[in-house]
Amino acid sequence: MVEMTGAGSASAERLGSTIRRERQRLGMTQVDLAELLGIDREYLALTEGGSHPKYFDRLVRMLDAVGLKLIVSPKTLDVGIATEQISSTDGGDTHS
16 A cells, blocks of 8 residues: 655655556556556656656645545456456446
């Protein structure tokens, strides 16, 4: 589990490296994950490197303002199920 507290590029960097670590643990390349998500590999590479902190910084500031923090932890779902959820047409949420 990685706790993301405080705004700034360091938080975006921690989140990016957490995504990279989990992608690698799953045996996925950047190309694999980018294709799954429908984004460019270059965008994923920049995100994993913490180079897209603007949106993340705003999100963290919003959470801070209302007394919340972002905690990233592994899902307990099977990877196949998670992959199906991401690619579903109903916004990725198949649970009621």
